[in-house]
Amino acid sequence: MTEKLSIAVVEQDHERALMIIDGLRDAGDYEISVIGDVTGLARRLAALAPDVVLIDLESPDRDVVDALTLASAPGDRPVAMFVDRSDSGVMRAAIEAGVSAYVVAGLSRERIKPVLEAAIARFHVVARLRTELAATKAALEERKTVDRAKGMLMKAKGIGEEEAYALLRKTAMAQGRKVVEVARALITAADLLK
Amino acid sequence: MSRAVNCGFVPLVDAAPLVIAAEIGFAAEEGLSLALHREVSWATLRDKLIWGGYDAAHMLAPVIVAQSGGVGVGDEPLDALMMLSVNGQVIGVGPDLAAGMRARAPGFLDARATGAALLAASEGRRLRVGVPFPFSTHALLMARWFEGLGAGRVELATVPPPRMARAMAAGEVDAFCVGEPWGSVAVEQGTAELILPGAAIWQFAPEKALAMPRAAVEAEPEIAAALMRAVWRAARWLGDPANLMTAAELLGRPACLDLSPEIIERALRGRLVIDRDGAEAPVPRLVEFFDAAATFPWRSQGLLIADWLARLTGADRARLRAAARAAFRTDLYRAVLGPIGADLPGASEKLEGAMAVPTAVASTLGGLVLGPDRFFDGTVFDPSDA
Structure with a gap:
């Protein structure tokens, strides 16, 4: 039996964070934490040491997460952006939905895929609601x-x-x-x- | 029928050649319908260029070398068709550090004295400097600066420019190196004072490039060529000081930088306001779009970036150098821009940092003057150096 995957969701908007969490809970049994305050984001992520980080593609804080992929201090767990080399359609779908995923090295594709699929589905809904809200306003x-x-x-x-x-x-x-x-x-x- | 070209950019003064190409009609003249899309993060812009359907992008030159050298995401190499800008970075500190430095009154263009004053004012604590992205000319300049100063206790942190003020207030970073207009915006908000332009560290630092995925360049070379011609003509237009007011107005629009044109014009004219009292500092070549072959993608600059990336990441130096040579498309530049009037340099590599004064060099039209391009510590980079 493998340990539960831990997922960190970087999202400042509380409502949206909740929606994303709900989507992930439906997809599997994960340990989910939300980082809503992005001050010192790199430090917060290092302390949490999640297996997967999900972040809105349109967030400026994405560059902070991206920087973590190379700023691994000795003892840190190497993190990389999830890129499915066998299926670039997954990357296109993620970008279309507006989500990017970073995963710890060594995680199998099979374990990440359901997380990513749930995230893609949920970010789509979030994006649609955001557009609707803006249009209504x-x-x-x-x-x-x-x-x-x-x-x-x-x-x-x-x-x-x-x-x-x-x-x-x-x-x-x-x-x-x-x-x-x-x-x-x-x-x-x-x-x-x- | 015009061909649609989707191009991503990050709201910075050095996106100007793309904005001008789209707004003044240079793209339309080439039969392109150039649509610009604003992005807030370099990682997202890179990803949309690789997977998200963008045809081209305003891109940090080091990102192109890294991505093509296997230190990026996926396996898609990117090409630097030409440079969009040279210089354009400014370094700033919070009010406390600025006050501590003022007693020592370093000159605004003196990288050595300013560096010494900064280190003295930080009183032995570990200095943290915010940069917008790890693979950026900003990070490269900061590494060179502190290395040249012999300062060991410096840490670079990635902080998105919109978060810089808060990061300084929270004590996350003591100083920053960002592209204009973010430095001037911080001065305007009273969160920082500017202490040095990037041009004082390296007088001719390649900053942004026009990037396209290599596969797209190969599939549709005529689109790449049309875009290069439009952007080169836009850069030439920007090289005329009479056009800078119009440029500032266009850049200030809501869909672009969404800022007062007055703030943007400071960078374009090289007249920075560096503190809240309104002190002005003229900076030669604060940002350069056209003069001194600023649009030419020197392979030697790509190689300098490759060597630095190899040290930074531990990735294979030979692979990064080969990637830089392949990605900096001097071949396309010569073939596409020579026929429309670009004065082409005789070589595609040169010593970097060797010109203390403007220097006439061999060129196809015989009028090319390069430099100055010195590093503040006088080091010279030899691209052939093994």
Whole structure:
């Protein structure tokens, strides 16, 4: 019986860290720790000495983890980025999902594969949620801007809501711009004239 | 129909040739639709160049030598088609160390006096210096500097530039060597003062290269050539001081560095603001894009990097040297850029560090002036040196 694999997840966002942990728990029985505070990351990782490190591809802290692959002091366990030489599709999938994995030398491919597969699946979900959240936020902001511009037009011109929106839309079409851009320009101009 | 080329970059002043190639139309003239993608980590940019579908990248020259010499990830060699920049690094310290050094008033361009003042101010404790990546010209310069100073007690730590201020506040590092504009940003935030430019350690240090996977260069040499022509013309455009204000504006845009153009212009014009009181320091050749054959990928520079990497990693020196020779594509540079007006040097290797003054050398058009390229301690690197 082999010992449980220990996995360190470097992730500052608590919610996302939890999601990744859940995904890994579903995949197998692992000892999982999260590093949320990246100050002194190299030292923290050295102290934890995990078998596998998972880190967001888009995190600047990735270079710190990458540096560990060559800065092995005597007695340190050599760590390398997980590169599947027999299947570059795994690397492509990992990059697409936005995750990179570092593993301790000597771990068999069979033991790492389920971890990586679970991580890839979970990082995909995390990335999708992040995009959704950003899109929702942007949509809400746009809506607020358009509402405010509508309000200004209604007040200034004594027109109704529908008419105000129609006016914004007509202007946008005539200028080849988005409704929200016209609304933003109107608000900026109105603020200047105050 | 233009061909799409995806190119990754890290937000730094020395990404300018790529930004200008894309924005001013040099890429379009070559029939390329050059899309630039910002990355926050060198490891991720390297991986996306190898596995992630990028065609080309703004890359630390040592990463290319390391990757091609087997000290990287996977087995895909990368090529340095040409250099994107020379110099561009600055060294800074936190306010406490800066105050300790001020009493000794070292000159901003004097690497020896500044180094001595730094070591004296750190009072015998082990100095920790943050660099953005282990395989970087920054790390190479720091190694040379402290070696030349005879300082034994220095440790280099990898700290991503956006984390540098916090790492200094937390006492993780005492000093840093980073590419502009990160040094100027730290001064602006009041977290650091600048004490030395990288150019004071080595007057002509290769910094970023235009990288492509060798397999891609071989599969589509005409794309590599078109990109090289566009970037070379962009570098030439950057060599005209009249264009620097426009360059700073373009680099400052949100999709690029997302910073005030004023801060970016300091590096482009070689006029740094080095402390919170606004003291200015003019730096000759703070960052160079075009002059003195700055775009030429000297094999001797690749070999210097190879020798240093061999010492740093314990990897096979002969293999790294062979990789550097193969990766620094002077052959492509000559074939592609000669016909459009690049003044080609007679040799592809030279002594590094031997020119104390600007020196006219043999070249195809007869107008090439190289150097100065001295190391602060006067050492000279002979590429043929076994």
